Amino acid sequence: MCHEHRGEYEAVRKGLGPDCSHLPLGIVIAFFTAYISGDEFQGIHHWAGYSVAGLVMVRLLWGFVGTRHARFSSFVTGPGAAFRYLRGLVSGKAERHIGHNPAGAAMIIALLLSLTGTTLSGMTLLAVEEGQGPLAGILSMEQTADDSAREMPDNLRDDGHEYEEHESEGSSEVVESVHSAFTYLSLALVALHILGVLASSFAHRENLVRAMFTGQKGLRMKTRKPRKPPGEGHRLSHLLR
Numbered sequence: 001m002c003h004e005h006r007g008e009y010e011a012v013r014k015g016l017g018p019d020c021s022h023l024p025l026g027i028v029i030a031f032f033t034a035y036i037s038g039d040e041f042q043g044i045h046h047w048a049g050y051s052v053a054g055l056v057m058v059r060l061l062w063g064f065v066g067t068r069h070a071r072f073s074s075f076v077t078g079p080g081a082a083f084r085y086l087r088g089l090v091s092g093k094a095e096r097h098i099g100h101n102p103a104g105a106a107m108i109i110a111l112l113l114s115l116t117g118t119t120l121s122g123m124t125l126l127a128v129e130e131g132q133g134p135l136a137g138i139l140s141m142e143q144t145a146d147d148s149a150r151e152m153p154d155n156l157r158d159d160g161h162e163y164e165e166h167e168s169e170g171s172s173e174v175v176e177s178v179h180s181a182f183t184y185l186s187l188a189l190v191a192l193h194i195l196g197v198l199a200s201s202f203a204h205r206e207n208l209v210r211a212m213f214t215g216q217k218g219l220r221m222k223t224r225k226p227r228k229p230p231g232e233g234h235r236l237s238h239l240l241r
Helices: 023-037 042-065 079-091 102-130 140-151 159-204 208-214 232-239
Strands: 009-013 216-220
Touching: 023 042, 023 102, 023 159, 042 102, 079 102, 079 159, 102 159, 159 208
Parallel strands: none
Antiparallel strands: 009 216
C-alpha cells in the first residue's frame, strides 16, 4: 500500500490488478470500433469483434483466478443488494465499497453476458452467411448443402432444395436480428453503466472512472484531531483563576 499522510485517502490496489487493469478500456475500444465499422469495413468489424470476445474471455477467467476485488466471489450479490444500494444512492446514504458496489457488480455481469451474446451471434452470422470464422466448421455441413442447392440448375432443383434455401435465408435473418438485439442491449447497458459510475463518483466524492482504468482506489483514513501540548490545559486553567 502507498500511504498519503497528508490526504484523506490511502491508495490501494483494487479492481483487476496490475496485469489486467486496462481490460475495461480495451473492451470499450474494441466494442465501439466494431459498432462504428459496421457493414462498411467488414475486416475491421470482424477483428474488433474477435478482440471483444477474447477480452471478455480473459475477464471471465480473471473473475475466478484474479486479484481479490476482481473475483466474482468478492462482489457478486443478489438483486436485493443492488436495489438497496440504488435506493441509498438516491437518498444519499449509499454504502461505500472498496471493490465493486452491488449495483456495479450487477451491471458487470449483465455487460459480460450481453457482450458474450453479441460476439457469439456475430460469429454465428459470419459462419452462416459467408462460411467464415471460428464457428464455420461447426456449421459447414449445413452451409455446404445450401451452397450445392444454389449451384444446381433450375430444372434440377426440386421443391425440397428450394425449401432448404428459403429456410437457410430465414435462419440468417433470425441470427442477424439476434445479433442486432444484443448489440443495442450492450449499448444501452454501457450508457447505464456510465451514468451509474458518474452518480457513484458524485455520491462518494471520488473519481471512479479513473479507478476503473487504473485499478487504484482510495481507502478513506480517519482524521485525527491534533493533540494539545502537555500541560497546556493546566496552564490555561491556572491563568483563569
